[in-house]
Every structure is written in structure tokens, then in C-alpha cells.
Amino acid sequence: MYYHFEFRPYRRRFRQPLKTSRGIWEIREGIILRLTDETGRMGCSEIAPLPWFGSETFAQALAFCKQLKEKLTQATIQAIPEGLPACQFGFESALEDLFGAEGERGRLSLSYLLPAGEDALQAWEILQSATTFKWKIGAIAIAEEITIFKKLVRALPAGAKLRLDANGGLSIEEAKAWLEVADETQIVEFIEQPLSPQEFDLMLDLSANYSTAIALDESVATLQQLENCYQKGWRGIYIIKAAIAGSPQRLRQFCQQYKIDAVFSSVFETKIGREAVLRLAAELSNPNRAIGFGIDHWFEEDDGF
Numbered sequence: 001m002y003y004h005f006e007f008r009p010y011r012r013r014f015r016q017p018l019k020t021s022r023g024i025w026e027i028r029e030g031i032i033l034r035l036t037d038e039t040g041r042m043g044c045s046e047i048a049p050l051p052w053f054g055s056e057t058f059a060q061a062l063a064f065c066k067q068l069k070e071k072l073t074q075a076t077i078q079a080i081p082e083g084l085p086a087c088q089f090g091f092e093s094a095l096e097d098l099f100g101a102e103g104e105r106g107r108l109s110l111s112y113l114l115p116a117g118e119d120a121l122q123a124w125e126i127l128q129s130a131t132t133f134k135w136k137i138g139a140i141a142i143a144e145e146i147t148i149f150k151k152l153v154r155a156l157p158a159g160a161k162l163r164l165d166a167n168g169g170l171s172i173e174e175a176k177a178w179l180e181v182a183d184e185t186q187i188v189e190f191i192e193q194p195l196s197p198q199e200f201d202l203m204l205d206l207s208a209n210y211s212t213a214i215a216l217d218e219s220v221a222t223l224q225q226l227e228n229c230y231q232k233g234w235r236g237i238y239i240i241k242a243a244i245a246g247s248p249q250r251l252r253q254f255c256q257q258y259k260i261d262a263v264f265s266s267v268f269e270t271k272i273g274r275e276a277v278l279r280l281a282a283e284l285s286n287p288n289r290a291i292g293f294g295i296d297h298w299f300e301e302d303d304g305f
């Protein structure tokens with residue numbers, strides 16, 4: 001069986017650039033994929049790289065698509081190298097779409113990403129409508145950030161949960177300070193990636209010494225890293241960015257075999273990639289936790305997908 005292959009690169013500017021402890025992200029680039037089989041059945045998905053998380057770059061993904069023939073087989077897709085995890089996801093999930101994969105919908109609740117810093121306090125539209133929120137920390141000086149955090153806690157609706165995402169940018173002292181503040185408020189569901197992936201053992205220690213949970217994100221960006229952290233004893237929360245994790249089939253096997261506490265999360269893919277990720281999330285994300293897909297108006301222009 002041959003599949004006819006077409007691709008279309010896209011480029012979109014964030015309405016509000018994403019501010020994290022790692023810097024500012026202004027433009028999302030990716031590639032929409034379409035496979036058509038000999039009977040005319042079509043499947044779509046997307047390559048949405050996140051190089052600052054360790055996936056391939058957009059340029060590498062584009063070069064990979066360009067060197068492929070217009071007709072390809074399942075064997076070509078299975079042979080996409082480990083170094084191109086966003087491509088593995090894109091092609092395999094396009095094939096699953098072609099085979100008619102359908103996910104249950106509406107079972108999972110959403111976590112809404114608040115703007116970093118003081119802007120979070122002004123995000124009324126989100127603050128009024130949701131019950132789980134995420135806020136970037138490590139983006140400004142810690143004392144100032146903890147002051148804003150306390151205001152934010154008061155502004156959140158009763159019963160709300162708050163996730164704090166440091167993107168690996170805290171020092172060990174700062175991580176402890178945040179965990180202490182978080183333990184006092186009882187509103188923090190988890191702190192996401194407090195330290196850099198190199199400091200895995202320290203995060204393991206932190207997870208044993210505070211009541212606030214820790215979630216790994218940058219540490220488990222790809223399946224290989226995920227397997228590695230599991231082998232090294234991580235039994236806390238895993239943020240799963242399926243669009244850059246690699247093969248969805250292998251991800252499925254891993255999550256089912258080890259029953260990990262998985263929280264699926266967006267990489268700001270388009271609607272097309274999101275569909276594919278949400279199918280997996282419905283199967284594999286912990287149903288008691290919101291998924292990181294709140295808000296879908298991240299971009300200035302909606303160019304049809």
C-alpha cells in the first residue's frame with residue numbers, strides 16, 4: 001500500500017509572545033501533513049517542533065519532508081529516526097487518522113495558561129471561567145513573583161487549582177522557597193519542572209520532601225527521556241507533550257504498561273495537530289487532572305487550520 005504525501009509549512013505569530021524563564025517565544029512554525037491512500041482515504045496531522053525542549057528544529061523537519069518521495073509506505077514512516085520525534089508523531093498520527101481513529105470527546109477538563117508576571121492578575125476572562133490554571137514562574141525576580149502569586153491566589157475562584165511552571169529555571173534554593181509557599185497555600189496542584197533536566201536527582205529529593213507534587217516536563221520531552229526517568233525511579237507526575245514525544249503507538253504502550261500519572265499538554269500546535277493529540281489524551285491522560293489545552297486563540301491570524 002502506497003500513500004500519497006503532501007505537506008504545507010505554516011508560520012504564525014503569537015498574539016502575546018510566550019514569556020518563560022527560558023526567554024520569549026514569538027513565532028510558531030510547523031508543517032501540516034496529509035496522506036492519501038490508493039482508495040482516496042485521507043489522514044491529516046502536523047509536525048510541531050519545539051527545539052528548546054530538545055525536539056528537532058523546524059528546518060530539520062522541513063528538510064526531512066522535502067527529501068521524501070511523493071509516494072511513501074508504512075515502512076518509511078516506521079523508519080523515521082529517533083532524532084526527529086515531532087516527525088515521528090506527525091506521520092504516524094496522520095496514518096492513524098487515515099485508518100479512521102476517533103477519540104471520545106469532552107471527558108477531560110482543561111487547564112488555562114495565564115500570562116507570566118503581573119499580567120496574570122488582569123486575565124479576567126480566563127480567571128472567571130476556569131477551575132485549573134497554570135502560571136509561569138522563574139520569569140522575574142523571586143520575591144516580586146511570590147508577592148504576585150499571593151495576589152493571584154486571592155483572585156482565583158474558590159476551589160481552583162493552580163499549576164506553577166518554572167521551565168527548569170529555578171535554583172535549588174528558589175525551588176525550595178516555592179515549594180514551601182506552595183505547601184502553605186494548599187491551592188497548588190503541582191510545580192512543573194522546577195530544575196533543569198540535569199538535576200534529576202535533586203528533583204527526586206524534592207518530590208520526597210514536600211507535600212506539593214512535582215511534575216516533570218522538559219526532563220521527559222521525548223519517549224526515550226520518559227523511559228529513562230521512569231527507570232531512574234520517577235513516580236511523580238509526567239507532563240506529556242505528545243506532539244514532540246515521538247511515536248504515538250510507543251507512547252500508548254508505555255503509558256498503559258506503567259500506568260504513569262500523565263498530564264497531556266499542548267505545544268501550541270494548530271487545530272489539526274491538536275485533534276491528533278487529544279485523541280491520545282482521551283485514552284492516556286489521568287482523567288482526574290485537567291489537560292494543558294485551555295485557550296485556543298493564541299495566534300493573531302486564523303489561517304484556516
Ligand SMILES: O=C(O)CCC(=O)c1ccccc1C(=O)O
Pocket residue numbers: 050111112113134165167217265266267268291292293
Ligand atoms: O501545559 C500547558 O498547560 C500549556 C502549554 C505549555 O505550558 C507549554 C507550551 C509550549 C511549550 C512549553 C510549554 C510548557 O509547559 O512549558
Ligand SMILES: [Mg+2]
Pocket residue numbers: 165167192193217218239
Ligand atoms: Mg512546562
